[in-house]
Amino acid sequence: MVVGDASLDIDTLVIGAGPGGYVAAIRAAQLGQSVLIVDKAHVGGVCLNVGCIPSKALISAAHQYESAKHGDAFGITAENVKVDFSKTQEFKNSVVKKLTGGVSGLLKGNKVQVFEGEAMFINQNEARVFNEHESPRYRFKNCIIATGSRPIELKPFPFGGRILSSTEALSLPELPSSLIVIGGGYIGAELGQMYSKFGTKVTIIEGADTVLPGFDKDMTQLVAKNMKNTGIEIITNAKAESAEQTDKDVTVKYSVNGETKEVTADYLLVTVGRRPNTDGELGLDLIGIELDERGLVKVDHQGRTNIPHIFAIGDIVAGPALAHKASYEGKVAAEAIAGLPSVVDYKCIPAVAFTDPECATVGYTEQQAKDKGYKVKSSKFPYAANGRALSLNNADGFVKLISDEETELVLGCQVVGIEASNLIAELGLAIEMGATLEDIALTIHAHPTLGEIVAETADLALGHPIHIMAPRR
Structure with missing residues (x-):
């Protein structure tokens, strides 16, 4: 009304x-x-x-x-x-x-x-x-x-019954014992990991060579490692071809390197875009x-x-x-x-995947900055050297700063690790304001916090890191 x-x-x-x-x-x-x-x-x-x-x-x-x-x-x-x-x-x-x-x-x-x-x-x-x-x-x-x-609904996998879109996957009345996910982008990866943590046997079929295509491969490798550690089977460079469902399960046929295979689960989730x-x-x-x-x-x-x-x-x-x-x-x-x-x-719109660990990026990646003609400096500081990350028992991850070697202007940032979705906001502001590495390094970050990793990464880029050894020049 x-x-x-x-x-x-x-x-x-x-x-x-x-x-x-x-x-x-x-x-x-x-x-x-x-x-x-x-x-x-x-x-x-x-x-x-x-x-x-x-x-x-x-x-x-x-x-x-x-x-x-x-x-x-x-x-x-x-x-x-x-x-x-x-x-x-x-x-x-x-x-x-x-x-x-x-x-x-x-x-x-x-x-x-x-x-x-x-x-x-x-x-x-x-x-x-x-x-x-x-x-x-x-x-x-x-x-x-x-x-x-x-x-997007694919003709071989029409939504209905045991073939789900993300909408139905969020409203299942009970936990499935097994789930197939076609598409390892951020939606498939997030929901696949969520169900895996609840005990569901998850299989992800992805056409690219990694989950989360489009994110920095250094980041996606950590996510893939964590997925495998929790029992998720990741099948990359694969093409899903067909599905047959009964009142109890669904079987998906797919091909890898010309060889046809199949997998059966309670449900099939299709997340190949919108x-x-x-x-x-x-x-x-x-x-x-x-x-x-x-x-x-x-x-x-x-x-x-x-x-x-x-x-x-x-x-x-x-x-x-x-x-x-x-x-x-x-x-x-x-x-x-x-x-x-x-x-x-x-230029400052961040992208976040709420996977485990979280992935967040804003501004240019290293390759994008190079393609734009910048003389690029890439600096990466590990979560493992941060006290707060260790106290959380969650020290997998890093902050990577992309900067212009000549002007020290911050061009981009990628964060993978716990609370990456929150840490990325500071870097978006830095890029929006035209901040330099020194601007970040001179900003006092509270201790002990994950935010210190951002300042430490700027110190590393400037050549005087405190909590890791400076790389030999």
């Missing part, structure tokens, strides 16, 4: 209430625009409801279970540690409910009208929004399209919105499409399908509508 007594005229129509759309709507309202946001599902989109948040809740629960079972190093022994997965799912659902309820409250507090239903363009200035009960027609001055993406939601009944073709060959909306540096008053953000435009990217673009688009000089700058 529409909240409040809205007229049929609106300043800004936002289509999609995920982390891009709801942020755009709130920012637009803050800037004085009358805003209507439309979504056929619940506010929060994929991220809050069936993506980022529920997956991290389950991953956290898996870490807790593993810690309870393996406290020997601390002198702690627990017996008869069990998982009540229905309660684990209740915890996950409670987290989702709190956050989506919070977003609804924020929209209401900012006087954003909310319509639960679908939108369809009638022309470049009008759209009909509809559900089972009503179908009002709105005229808008500006529009922000934020319809997100959905899991497809932009630019097809369907929205009517982008009707009003002439230009798409590229991948179905992504073409936009400029403010998110503006070829129709000047219509913007597009998030997973339906080029770039990584990340919630924080969508939120960032949503702010830029709302501010552009308000006449502010906001533009997107993607």
Whole structure:
């Protein structure tokens, strides 16, 4: 239902209430625009409801279970540690409910009208929004399209029954005894490790030569090592070909080096990427919105499409399908509508995989910096030389700083290890501010913390590390 007594005229129509759309709507309202946001599902989109948040809740629960079972190093022994997965799912659902309820409250507090239903363009200035009960027609001055993406469904592996997308994999009523994962990217790796920690026998089939393709190989090797130590079977350079399911299990045929093999498990999870939601009944073709060959909306540096008053953000435009990217673009688009000089700058958008250990990267990798023509200095400091990491009994990992050898400007950073997802924020700020190695090294970091590793890496790059020996020149 529409909240409040809205007229049929609106300043800004936002289509999609995920982390891009709801942020755009709130920012637009803050800037004085009358805003209507439309979504056929619940506010929060994929991220809050069936993506980022529920997956991290389950991953956290898996870490807790593993810690309870393996406290020997601390002198702690627990017996008869069990998982009540229905309660684990209740915890996950409670987290989702709190956050989506919070977003609804924020929209209401900012006087954003909310319509639960679908939108369809009638022309470049009008759209009909509809559900089972009503179908009002709105005229808008500006529009922000934020319809997100959905899991790619492969023809040999149609979703249904025992073949799951990430959505179904997050809502299983009980722990499977075995699971096959096709696709070892960050979603497959995260969910595969989560279920493995709960005791599921996991097999990952990946077409590339490593899990987490796209991340630094020094990082992915640590993740792969940890996966194997917990019993995950990783099959790389493999091509999944077909699947047959019964009411009890599913069998996948795949090939490696021309040899056909098969594996059977309770369920098959397919995580081979996501497809932009630019097809369907929205009517982008009707009003002439230009798409590229991948179905992504073409936009400029403010998110503006070829129709000047219509913007597009998030997973339906080029770039990584990340919630924080969508939120960032949503702010830029709302501010552009308000006449502010906001533009997107993607050099500081971090990427994080909540694997074990966590992987995080921001800015350039070493190779990317070289490709840009920099004379690159790469410096790597190990977690094992950090007191806090040792006291946590979690000393696998490193921080790698990429800098310009001539100016000492920080160009990029890769972190693998516990709390990498939090450590990367400091490095993103450093790159955004144009910080040098010395700026980081001269910043006093509290002791004993993992953050000290960042400063130690800068000291190493400057040639005077304290807690490891300087490499011979």
